[in-house]
Amino acid sequence: xxxLNDLMEKIIQRVxxxxxxxxxxxxxxxxxxxxxxxxxxxxxxxxxxxxxxLNFHFSRxxxxxxxxxxxxxxxxxxxxxxxxxxxxxxxxxxxxxxxxLDIPLYEDETIRIKDSFLIKTLVxxxxxxxxxxxxxxxxxxxxxxxxxxxxxxxxxxxxxxFSTVDLTILHDCxxxxxxxxxxxxxxxxxxxxxxxxxxxxxxFEFRYQHDPDILKEYIRFKAGGKPQGMFLEFVKQRKxxxxxxxxxxxxxxxxxxxxxxxxxRYAVIKPKTRISQNVLVAxxxxxxxxxxxIGANAQENCYIINSRLxxxxxxxxxxxxxxxxxxxxxxxxxxxxxxGNRDYGLRIAEKSIVMxxxxxxxxxxxxxxxxxLVWGCIRNQADVAQNTMALSELASISGKFSRGRxxxxxxxxxxxxxxxxxxxxxxxxxxxxxxxxxxxxxxQSTQNISYNLIQPYPEGDLKGIFPRIDxxx
Amino acid sequence: xxxLNDLMEKIIQRVxxxxxxxxxxxxxxxxxxxxxxxxxxxxxxxxxxxxxxLNFHFSRxxxxxxxxxxxxxxxxxxxxxxxxxxxxxxxxxxxxxxxxLDIPLYEDETIRIKDSFLIKTLVxxxxxxxxxxxxxxxxxxxxxxxxxxxxxxxxxxxxxxFSTVDLTILHDCxxxxxxxxxxxxxxxxxxxxxxxxxxxxxxFEFRYQHDPDILKEYIRFKAGGKPQGMFLEFVKQRKxxxxxxxxxxxxxxxxxxxxxxxxxRYAVIKPKTRISQNVLVAxxxxxxxxxxxIGANAQENCYIINSRLxxxxxxxxxxxxxxxxxxxxxxxxxxxxxxGNRDYGLRIAEKSIVMxxxxxxxxxxxxxxxxxLVWGCIRNQADVAQNTMALSELASISGKFSRGRxxxxxxxxxxxxxxxxxxxxxxxxxxxxxxxxxxxxxxQSTQNISYNLIQPYPEGDLKGIFPRIDxxx
Numbered sequence: 001x002x003x004l005n006d007l008m009e010k011i012i013q014r015v016x017x018x019x020x021x022x023x024x025x026x027x028x029x030x031x032x033x034x035x036x037x038x039x040x041x042x043x044x045x046x047x048x049x050x051x052x053x054l055n056f057h058f059s060r061x062x063x064x065x066x067x068x069x070x071x072x073x074x075x076x077x078x079x080x081x082x083x084x085x086x087x088x089x090x091x092x093x094x095x096x097x098x099x100x101l102d103i104p105l106y107e108d109e110t111i112r113i114k115d116s117f118l119i120k121t122l123v124x125x126x127x128x129x130x131x132x133x134x135x136x137x138x139x140x141x142x143x144x145x146x147x148x149x150x151x152x153x154x155x156x157x158x159x160x161x162f163s164t165v166d167l168t169i170l171h172d173c174x175x176x177x178x179x180x181x182x183x184x185x186x187x188x189x190x191x192x193x194x195x196x197x198x199x200x201x202x203x204f205e206f207r208y209q210h211d212p213d214i215l216k217e218y219i220r221f222k223a224g225g226k227p228q229g230m231f232l233e234f235v236k237q238r239k240x241x242x243x244x245x246x247x248x249x250x251x252x253x254x255x256x257x258x259x260x261x262x263x264x265r266y267a268v269i270k271p272k273t274r275i276s277q278n279v280l281v282a283x284x285x286x287x288x289x290x291x292x293x294i295g296a297n298a299q300e301n302c303y304i305i306n307s308r309l310x311x312x313x314x315x316x317x318x319x320x321x322x323x324x325x326x327x328x329x330x331x332x333x334x335x336x337x338x339x340g341n342r343d344y345g346l347r348i349a350e351k352s353i354v355m356x357x358x359x360x361x362x363x364x365x366x367x368x369x370x371x372x373l374v375w376g377c378i379r380n381q382a383d384v385a386q387n388t389m390a391l392s393e394l395a396s397i398s399g400k401f402s403r404g405r406x407x408x409x410x411x412x413x414x415x416x417x418x419x420x421x422x423x424x425x426x427x428x429x430x431x432x433x434x435x436x437x438x439x440x441x442x443x444q445s446t447q448n449i450s451y452n453l454i455q456p457y458p459e460g461d462l463k464g465i466f467p468r469i470d471x472x473x
Numbered sequence: 474x475x476x477l478n479d480l481m482e483k484i485i486q487r488v489x490x491x492x493x494x495x496x497x498x499x500x501x502x503x504x505x506x507x508x509x510x511x512x513x514x515x516x517x518x519x520x521x522x523x524x525x526x527l528n529f530h531f532s533r534x535x536x537x538x539x540x541x542x543x544x545x546x547x548x549x550x551x552x553x554x555x556x557x558x559x560x561x562x563x564x565x566x567x568x569x570x571x572x573x574l575d576i577p578l579y580e581d582e583t584i585r586i587k588d589s590f591l592i593k594t595l596v597x598x599x600x601x602x603x604x605x606x607x608x609x610x611x612x613x614x615x616x617x618x619x620x621x622x623x624x625x626x627x628x629x630x631x632x633x634x635f636s637t638v639d640l641t642i643l644h645d646c647x648x649x650x651x652x653x654x655x656x657x658x659x660x661x662x663x664x665x666x667x668x669x670x671x672x673x674x675x676x677f678e679f680r681y682q683h684d685p686d687i688l689k690e691y692i693r694f695k696a697g698g699k700p701q702g703m704f705l706e707f708v709k710q711r712k713x714x715x716x717x718x719x720x721x722x723x724x725x726x727x728x729x730x731x732x733x734x735x736x737x738r739y740a741v742i743k744p745k746t747r748i749s750q751n752v753l754v755a756x757x758x759x760x761x762x763x764x765x766x767i768g769a770n771a772q773e774n775c776y777i778i779n780s781r782l783x784x785x786x787x788x789x790x791x792x793x794x795x796x797x798x799x800x801x802x803x804x805x806x807x808x809x810x811x812x813g814n815r816d817y818g819l820r821i822a823e824k825s826i827v828m829x830x831x832x833x834x835x836x837x838x839x840x841x842x843x844x845x846l847v848w849g850c851i852r853n854q855a856d857v858a859q860n861t862m863a864l865s866e867l868a869s870i871s872g873k874f875s876r877g878r879x880x881x882x883x884x885x886x887x888x889x890x891x892x893x894x895x896x897x898x899x900x901x902x903x904x905x906x907x908x909x910x911x912x913x914x915x916x917q918s919t920q921n922i923s924y925n926l927i928q929p930y931p932e933g934d935l936k937g938i939f940p941r942i943d944x945x946x
Contacts, residue, residue: 043722043925043926045926048928048929048930048931048940049930049931049932050930050931050932050933050935050936054940246722247721247722247723248720248721248722249516249719249720249721249722249926250720448931448932449931450928450929450930450931451926451928452516452925452926452927452928453516453518453722453924453925453926453927454925454926455521455923455924455925456521456923457521457522457523457923458521458522458523458921458922458923459522459523459921460523461523462523463523467521467527467944467945467946468944468945468946469942469943469944469945470942470943470944470945471940471941471942471943472940472941472942472943473940473941
């Protein structure tokens, strides 16, 4: 395994050179976070469909348990159980609109990952970088458990566990655990754990800071150790269920699903689950004893347990919904943790928006009304007053506003419109509105997919390293 | 599936152009022999080890259920459940000795398959063509169920079911079912079913012709139909056992095996089987209730059932041994069918050589002595007198000799020495003599192997066609 060890040290060195300002050593965070032996155990796989552009290049890398779709180029990197979904990359001939500029694309966009170590990370969407419109670049970067890199070029960064960078170009930054960024561009900054920061340029800014004392119950990560807390315990308890789906080559769907719906064969579907039309369940999603209404989706690393989603619900990458009833079009953002608890139950009425990285973990029953924005940390009905707001109220805000640990500045209406527009885009892209012919999306285009399994050298110096592989259409 | 259909027609056309002399239309033999849908159902796979040269190129091809090892290049071809084993290809820097010529190799040898349709065919060993020392070429060729292409460049040929071409360069030939050729070179000839033909140039020639009336009980194949007979019935009855081994990604060995032994994870090992040191069991071999003595091997498509092999036994590709006891170093050639039958039992004493394509199917108990040559068709003790001969008797022959349907001409001693030399080479190459450090062979070098699974486009015009794949070390 000499070469794999060399590769790990090379990546640490490359990231540290980038992070000399802020001065940060990723070594103690990533050495031994996954044992080298673990990195040789799992096959990687890529999907082939007749809908998606296809082009893979893997060289001098380890890809344990990772999944690829679309055009992906991975070199000198270690990807551990990471999902690299290139199904929304821009295509040759498209025009990329950016702040009044029209940028025509001369090639299909490709995800390029170089000198990086991604652990259980989700990479999705497309690059929003006008300087590199044909490349979605992740370079000299370490990202840790259940981080999301979403439409964000990332160079020279360390991403803590359950962090999300969304439509943000990052250079030389350290992003703390469970931090969420959607701020266009950021350089040379250390972002504290639990920061939620959305910036719409001059138009609005939303900030929330999770209480560090509460957050550490859910997720904490120190140099020299491994990430710990309730989020990881929750995931570990359900790990066994995934073994079977990864161990069998061709898995039959456990029950018939309605037309237009798509259950990924690497998802876990437990008993008493009902799937409606145009539902999308992505790989590594977990559904148990739940109702998925028409057009609802469960993205990668989602858990939906003992819950009812009425329809057209977006459950973004990594969100968890337990013992909850969500009305139509309720949106639940990245990595949110919604735990109604068996004895109480959580109800959120239609069209409400649960912000990314929200924690709802109840000690009494809680009801949240229709068309509300929901954020931060909610444990009882009293917290609801502090951490939710009617969308209509928010729409009337112009200027500075704060409530509890949340600070808002700018045009509330623009903020809501932007969010709603994005939710509609996600529903469309996922195929929620498909009538069988028109408005097809991921739920329809990934129904028929071939998986190709690749494995590394099994022994010797090269153990754990994958041969160079090039796949063309 | 339009492209797959087009590919099939292209291959038929290319082969037919080669076979205009002898005038032969492969179309009625291969159209519908495997349904196009069947060709989209199975994944193909390739092995990666730290011992074997690695280089794969697959383009514009269908590879259903096929296995690849070593350096393989497949273009514009359909390979259905074929094993392409490149683990004995010549390597760069080696000297290829050919009839007094020393030919240095400037590149690693590669198996190149082009414009061909191979069905359940085994390709193995290396090319013995001095004109193309770095290429093992199969081009414009159709080969059918359980054919073996062994160390033989083949261009413009049709190979019938259970036929074998061994160390023979073939141009524009039609090889009948169950025919075996080992004759250096052959052009523009139609070889009848059941011909066994071995030629050592000026030194010796061995010929046997199976009785067509008997042979058709075992294997027959007519234009417009599918191959039929007992050989295929036998294989079909055991087909179900292979489903599980192909359906699971990582299969645990059912029991511990001694050091130096290697059971391929795509072999079927049924209960009450005992495996000794340095045993090699290749993919698609089937062992049931049998004892495999030290250094014994079971090559691809072998079946060994209710039998005892004392040790250092070679069971060549496709050979079947049922209800039999074989002494030490008994060799059983390609596609031989040895059926002792439960009520009688077959015994063959040590160091005997069962010629390729021998049929032993007993109606009474049969014993064959030590150091005998065994050929043709044997059903009772009377046939033994007709179809076996002490090696010492054969060694004394010089000139013409015939016994029953067998004809021999030349130097008997050279014939035996050549055979024995080859058996020793096979045992060495398979690792039968390994002492843990020295004399390593396939049994040791394939213990640790990674399998990579590849699948075709799942729908549309390209359904069944594999994306272009290039794999480099």
